[in-house]
Amino acid sequence: MIAQINPLGAVISVFFVVSLLSILWWMLHPPVYIPAAAAKARRSLFAVKKILVPTVGLPYAERGVELACRLGDEQGAEILLTYVVEVPRTMPLGIPLPEAEQEGSQALERAGSIVKLHGLPFQKILQRARLAGEEIARIARERDVDMIVLGIRSEPGLRDAILGRTSDIILRHSPCEVVIDKLPKEA
Amino acid sequence: MASEVRAPAAALPGAPVELRRDVSIWGSFTWGYADVGADVYVALGLVMGAAHGAAPLAFLTAGFVYILIGFAYTELASAYPVAGGGQYYCLRGLGDIWGLIAGAALLLDYTIDIALFATASAGYINFFFPSIQSFAVNLGPFEGVNLIWAAESLGLIAFLMVLNIRGIRESSLFNSLIGALDMIMEASIIVLGFLFAWKPEMVVFQFKNEFLSAALFFYAVSVAIISYVGLESISQAAQETRRPATIIPRTSVSLIFVVLLFALAFPVLSLGILPWQAIAERESDPVAALASAIPYVGFLAGKAAAVLGATIVLISANTGVMGASRLTYSMSESHLLSPWFNAVHPKYRTPVRSVVFFSGVAALEAMFSFLSGPKAMDTMVNMYAFGATLAYLLSFIAMIALRIKDPYTPRPYRMPLNVKIKGVYIPVLGIVGAFATLAMLGVVIWTHALGRIAGPGWILLWLGVYLLYRWKNGLPVFKNIKRDWEKDQIAILTSAEEFDLLEQYKLALAERNKKEAKNGAK
Structure with a gap:
């Protein structure tokens, strides 16, 4: 009986059976059901197409950049990297501050290199x-x-406040959703 | 967890009675397989007779067009999971009249499917009762009418009608069981044949030396395309399939490849075991002839193939009843036909009037077949090819139109190879498919003399019914009824419990509205 088997015929038979079973197995294993509430929560993140990330060039701020990239990855969100040079009220706003601006440019450069790794579009402000x-x-x-x-920052600010002045103002005046990333002290 | 399918909530009291979602993954697959499986079983002998040694090439050529059709239907059925299939896509993409024409073409196929395959199934049953096969009486001008066979066929149509009124769960269960059994039997014939009887040199010899003219080859291709008709059935049951937008792409893609595997394996196996003439001679039961030639199991093959033939063609007829009734349900819901058709049985939640009406039409076609002899069967096969190719051509055009008109509907499956032009993904393979089906329709018209008269005649008849209905009810006769497709799409996705797609759709519309508001402000 075995001697009668044609080798090419055997190969075709195996190919046929394996293909048939693989197709049927794949068909019978669809993705899991997504309930309405889960779908709403999941898809609402897809509406986030523009993410602003303030940076100060410190590790905790750069971690915020990475976090923003991951949040925007699936929907290809645009990242707006922002560095604000605070000018004290005792000085005119247009006063030359080359050192502070250079520091800002360098911080934005580093943040940009993080975004580039994700291939997302970004702007430096x-x-x-x-x-x-x-x-x-x-x-x-x-x-x-x-x-x-x-x-x-993971360390509390003045008067033991969890949020610094900038974070507090952003939370109070922001027109959009705000995500705050605070690492534990040990980190 | 991986194959979790959640049952939908029961209808609320007082809510309009709708079709019930009772079709599972396997059920959805076997709706298509039931239809297509039988076609391959019947077409093998016909294609062999026309293409001789080039039969595998004819199946492969038709298979290429079939893959394109399959991909297009997969995209459309998963994006618009409602009853109606090609008719609904054409209505939405091209307008009311085109929806009616596509619907009429598909109705032609479904009613012929019921008549032809119920008759064929009774024929296979009679393999065990040879005295019935030879029974014939003269009825006035009609000679040699086999009344017992006719009564058996009508009995089978009545059985399928009751089964389909009783509920799609029962009907689907029937298809699922028989479909699984048939697939195992067909796969066994192929595996045992390739293992113990197949000779590759015989295939090569016949392919080289038994190749006829190009005209006959094209005719064979047009017959081979008949063997792939049936994928449509999956989309017809979309409104009764659980989680259709998730399940249908899987069942459709699987069906495309499973059927292609069988359709290519059978002719290659046949030519490696028997001369093409031996298969062509047995037009009614080519697989039985093939199975008989396999060592060790051949002695059982005749009876087994008869049982296989009887069951597989019966489930194909069952698919025809389901398809015709769901299609008319959809057409009457869209005001292409009288709302009389869309009445749903209050207890079984099946489109009872459509089931009865089109089972009746199929019974008339079967009677016509018995009274007119083999010529009527030829007419039916010709019209079958005409209906399928016309509906497929229109569906391709509708798919391209919908990509342009409705880019916001999420498409869980997208036909491969697209070119982005002004934000719209144009399907290159869709355009190739449209030309391929147009060529196929040309071949059908060129090579099937009866199909080119009876086919358009049927379409014109339904066009007349449509125009009369619209005119009598004060609906636009040549223009489209105004519809809120966006509201409809939200209702479709909600009813299908495809919440992820629903949120995607809402998001896409919100973004569009935001963009439009911005442009308006500027």
Whole structure:
């Protein structure tokens, strides 16, 4: 009986059976059911097409950039990297501040290199303002931003406040969703 | 967890009675397989007779067009999971009259499917009762009418009608069981044949030396395309399939490849075991002839193939009843036909009037077949090819139109190879498919003398019914009824419990509205 088997016929038979079973197995294993509430939560993130990330060039802020990239990855969101140079009220707003601006440019450069790794479109915004928080909220309003991702320091600020002044202003005045990323002290 | 399928909630009291979602993954697959499986079983002998040694090439050529059709239907059925199939896509993409024409073409196929395959099934049953096969009486001008066979066929049509009124769950269960059994039997014939009887040199010899003219080859291709008709059935049951937008792409793609595997394996196996003439001679039961030639199992093959033939063609007829009734349900819901057709049985939630009406039409066609002898069967086969190719051509055009007119509807499956022009993804393979089916329709008209008269005649008849209905009810006769497709799409996705797609759709519309508001403000 075995001697009668044609080798090519055997190969075709095996190919036929394996193909048939593989197709049927794939067919019988569809993706899981997504309930209405889960679908709403899942898809609402897809509406986030523009994410603003304030940076100060410190590791916690750069972690915020990475977090924003991951949040925007699936829907290809645009990342607006923003550095605000705070000018004290005792000085005119247009006063030359080459060191602060250079620091800002370098911070934006580093943040940009993180976004590039994700292949997302991005813009670098370097602005001067009296209060960074107000300026960030204004940019978010003007540019129709969908989300602000804010990496904040793990150590508490003055008077033991969890949020610093900038974060507090952003939370109060932001026209859009705000995500705050605060690492534990040990980190 | 991986194959979780959630049952939909029961209808609320007082809510309009709708079709019930009772078709599972396997049920959805076997709706298509039931239809297509039988076609291959019947077409093998016919294609062999026309293409001789080139039969595998004829199946492959038709298979290429079939793959394109399959991909297009997969995209459309998963994006618009409602009853109606090609008719609904044409209505939405091209307008009311084109929806009616596509619907009429498909109705032609479904009613012939019921008549032809119920008759064939009774014929296979009679394999065990030879005295019935030879029974014949003269009825006035009609000579040699086999009344017992005719009564058996009508009995089978009545059985399928009751089954389909009783509920799609029962009907689908019937298809699922028989479909699984048939697939195992067909696969066994192929595997045992390739293992113990197949000779590759015989295939090569016949392919080289038994190749006829190009005209005959094209005729064979047009017959081979008949063997792939049936994919449409999956989309007809979309409104009764659980989670259709998720399930249908899977069942459709699987059906495309499973049927292609069988359709290519059978002719290659046949030519490696028997001369083409031996298969062509047995037009009614080519697989039985093939199975008889396999060592060790051949002695059982005749009876087994008869049982296989009887069951597979019966489930194909069953698919025809389901398809015709769902199609008319959809057409009357869209005001292409009288709302009389869309009445749903209050207890079984099946389109009872459509089931009865089109089973009746099929019974008339079967009677016509018995009274007129083999010529009527020829007419039916010709019209079958005409209806299928016309509906497929229109569906391709509708798919391209819908990509342009309705880019916001999420498409869980998209036909491969697209070119983005002004934000719209134009399907290159869709355009190739449209030309391929147009060529196929040309071949059908060129090579099937009866199909080119009876086919358009049927379409004109339904066009007349449509115009009369629209005129009598004060509806636009040559223009489209105004419809809110966006509201409809939300209702379709909600009813299908495809919430992820629903949210995607809402998001796409919100973005469009935002963009339009911005442009308006500027």
